[in-house]
Amino acid sequence: MVLRNLVRMNNKYITLFILVTITFSTFLYITNISDEVSAVLQPTTTSTTSSSSSTTSTTSSTTSTTTSTSSTTSTTTTTSSTTSTTTTVPTIVGISEDEESVQIIDDDVEETTLYEGPYSGFAGYEGENQILLDNEVGELPVKIKTLMESKVIFINGCHQYAQSVVGRCPYGVWDSSGTNPDGTKGSEWKLSIWISNRAFAANEYKDVLLHEASHALSFLTRECLDDNNDNYRKNAWEFFGGEEKFADSIVLYFGGSYNHYRDTGPLSSDEVDFLNGYINTCLG
16 A cells, blocks of 8 residues: 555656756746847848949948048248349330330340250240241342341241230330340340241241341341441431331332331432442442
8 A cells, every 4th residue: 555655656746847847948948039039130231332323423322430530730931032133134125016026225235146955945936937947038138238247037926025015915015135025135136137927926926036137237237337437327317217118218228118107108319328338338
C-alpha cells in the first residue's frame, strides 16, 4: 500500500516536473522568438539621396556639418613713396583751323636714321593702310622723296598725343621730336609722318601725305641759307605768313590741292619764284 502510494506520488511529481519543464521550455522559446522578431522590426536608418533632375539642375539631400573656424586678422602697414616726374612738352604745336593737321616741332632734334622694323608696337599704330601708304610715299615728288629718304618714317596710324590735343584722330601728323602719348619726347618715331585711317576713309590721304611731307621738307631744310646767308626757312615764314601757310604753298607747288590754312587761292608768280629759289637751293 505504502509502495503504491509512493509510486503515485512519484508519478505525480514526475508529471508536475514534466509540466514545469514544458512550461519553462515554452517560455524560453517564446522569449527567443520575440527577441528575433524584435530585431527584424527595428527601423534601419540609411542615408538616402533624393534627386530631382531637370535639363539644367539637380537637387540632392545634403548632410549639413557645422564647423567652427578660428580666424586671425593681421594688419599690414604699407608705406608708399611718391615719385615726381617732370614732363617736357614740345615747344611748338601747330594745329590747322580744321584740326586735321598737327605739327609738333622741336628745332633741336637731331636727325635719326629710318626705323627698321615693324611699327605694330607703336602707340596708335593702325596698319590697315600701311602698304597703301608705302606705295603712295613712292609717288611723292622726287626731290621731296629724296630729301626724306633714310630720315623720315611713314606710319599708318593715329598719333596718340595729337589725338589728345585736338580731341579726335587727325588726318595727318608730322612729329619731328617723337612725342609719346603723355607729351614727353624721345620715342622711336622721331621724324615721322602719321596718316590715319580717317584720311584714307575720306580719300584725302594723298594730299594729306603731301602736306605733312611739306612740313618735313621745311624742318629738314631749317639750316638752309639763301644768297644773303639768311635762314631761308625763316624768310619763307615771313613771306607766306607762317609755317602752315608755307607748307600749304609747297603742297600747291607740287600739284596738290588740299590746304589747311592758305585761303588766297592759287600761287602767285612771286610765290612760285620764291619756292623755285627755295627748292633749288635747299633741295639741290
